[in-house]
Amino acid sequence: MNDRPPAAHKDLAGRTLLVGVCGGIAAYKCAEVVSTMRQAGADVHVIMTEAAQRFVTPLTFQALSNNDVHTDMFGTGTAWEIAHIGLVRKTDAFLVLNATANTLAKLAHGIADNLLTTCVLATRKPVLIAPAMNTQMLEAAATQENIRTLHERGMFFIEPGAGFLACGEVGQGRLADPDTIVSAVEQVVRRAHELDGLRVMITAGPTREFLDPSRFLSNPSTGRMGFAMAAEAHARGAEVTVICGPTELRPPASVHVVRVTTAREMQAAVMEHLPGTAIFVGAAAVADFRPAQFAPSKVRKADAASTLVLERNPDVIAQVAERKPPGCFIVGFAAETDDAEQHAREKLLAKKLDCIVTNRIAIGGGAFGASDNEVVVLWGTDGREALPRASKPAVAAAIWDRIMALRPSRGRPVTT
Numbered sequence: 001m002n003d004r005p006p007a008a009h010k011d012l013a014g015r016t017l018l019v020g021v022c023g024g025i026a027a028y029k030c031a032e033v034v035s036t037m038r039q040a041g042a043d044v045h046v047i048m049t050e051a052a053q054r055f056v057t058p059l060t061f062q063a064l065s066n067n068d069v070h071t072d073m074f075g076t077g078t079a080w081e082i083a084h085i086g087l088v089r090k091t092d093a094f095l096v097l098n099a100t101a102n103t104l105a106k107l108a109h110g111i112a113d114n115l116l117t118t119c120v121l122a123t124r125k126p127v128l129i130a131p132a133m134n135t136q137m138l139e140a141a142a143t144q145e146n147i148r149t150l151h152e153r154g155m156f157f158i159e160p161g162a163g164f165l166a167c168g169e170v171g172q173g174r175l176a177d178p179d180t181i182v183s184a185v186e187q188v189v190r191r192a193h194e195l196d197g198l199r200v201m202i203t204a205g206p207t208r209e210f211l212d213p214s215r216f217l218s219n220p221s222t223g224r225m226g227f228a229m230a231a232e233a234h235a236r237g238a239e240v241t242v243i244c245g246p247t248e249l250r251p252p253a254s255v256h257v258v259r260v261t262t263a264r265e266m267q268a269a270v271m272e273h274l275p276g277t278a279i280f281v282g283a284a285a286v287a288d289f290r291p292a293q294f295a296p297s298k299v300r301k302a303d304a305a306s307t308l309v310l311e312r313n314p315d316v317i318a319q320v321a322e323r324k325p326p327g328c329f330i331v332g333f334a335a336e337t338d339d340a341e342q343h344a345r346e347k348l349l350a351k352k353l354d355c356i357v358t359n360r361i362a363i364g365g366g367a368f369g370a371s372d373n374e375v376v377v378l379w380g381t382d383g384r385e386a387l388p389r390a391s392k393p394a395v396a397a398a399i400w401d402r403i404m405a406l407r408p409s410r411g412r413p414v415t416t
């Protein structure tokens with residue numbers, strides 16, 4: 001079934017992997033994935049849904065994984081209960097294969113009605129999902145929304161490929177190639193401990209600067225990029241604190257969130273949490289100015305001045321650079337409309353940052369609020385990496401790869 005030499009996917013050797021198999025015609029391809037991971041030296045444990053067992057028997061996965069296959073939530077009594085909690089705890093990654101529209105919907109809504117969905121809900125380990133379904137079901141608004149929700153919560157997606165589908169149609173929805181899937185697991189497992197024991201602080205979202213209780217100055221930032229950076233940092237093992245301005249988006253699970261409204265509140269929260277921070281990421285769109293006067297009661301338009309007097313807000317990231325703990329690595333974001341790289345490089349130098357991520361913004365478009373992004377990372381006097389347009393979680397992963405390459409591994413601040 002697999003003619004790779006045993007040295008392939010060597011970062012999987014000695015890892016424990018949980019694999020959930022859903023019901024669908026591609027269930028047979030999951031067998032190859034399990035076999036490849038076992039040959040790479042991983043201890044693979046398989047959970048099958050009832051529907052999956054209609055396509056492939058548990059015996060196939062038992063033989064390929066050399067472990068018992070788990071199919072039932074209630075059948076095996078306390079032994080299983082203890083074993084499944086133990087497995088969820090000790091697994092390095094959880095791979096959901098052949099994920100159907102139905103399972104995606106359950107996972108997105110926290111439904112735990114079988115062993116697979118229960119275990120995904122119970123895990124804090126990285127979860128990778130490889131969907132497979134009919135093109136129309138994949139493209140359905142509900143499925144796309146569920147994928148986006150799970151993506152934003154920090155789950156990794158292995159994009160389905162295009163081709164001939166079992167339903168007779170040609171389109172996107174085929175389970176990704178076994179080798180692509182195993183490589184994705186290997187990459188997640190390799191990255192999973194990169195930031196172990198390190199504190200990462202991330203600012204995200206806009207700030208609001210009130211004139212009176214009913215009016216404020218702000219910008220269209222939603223926090224999506226900052227949250228993607230936070231989810232990825234958490235997936236790599238960091239202890240993550242997000243200082244977040246007002247947003248409707250839900251922050252990723254398992255990160256510490258501090259909600260603020262104004263730039264000055266963001267500054268105070270950042271300074272309070274700065275000791276022990278190893279990496280600071282300023283992804284917030286901090287309002288540069290605030291109204292000089294705040295009226296505690298609503299100002300009637302008849303009484304309002306037609307000119308607004310403003311005061312400068314503190315520059316949060318510049319202050320972090322001045323007061324940073326020894327060895328702290330500082331990453332800025334630049335929101336630009338024109339001459340993006342030139343302006344961003346000026347900010348990099350002026351604010352004494354280690355690197356800066358340049359985003360393009362535009363009225364009604366650009367990076368603000370979008371689900372994807374295209375950025376250029378700049379560092380030093382001429383360091384530059386242009387990242388291809390991708391979903392914000394994928395862009396966040398590429399930015400973290402760049403941070404890991406730039407950041408000296410020495411100089412971890414002593415955590416307090």
Ligand code: CTP
Binds near residue numbers: 313331332347
């Ligand atoms: N930033 C900050 N505090 C501010 C303004 C910006 O911490 N008061 C941070 C942002 O989080 C980002 C970086 O500085 O990491 C650059 O932000 P940007 O808005 O692009 O630039 P500004 O410094 O505000 O400059 P300008 O508005 O003139 O482009």
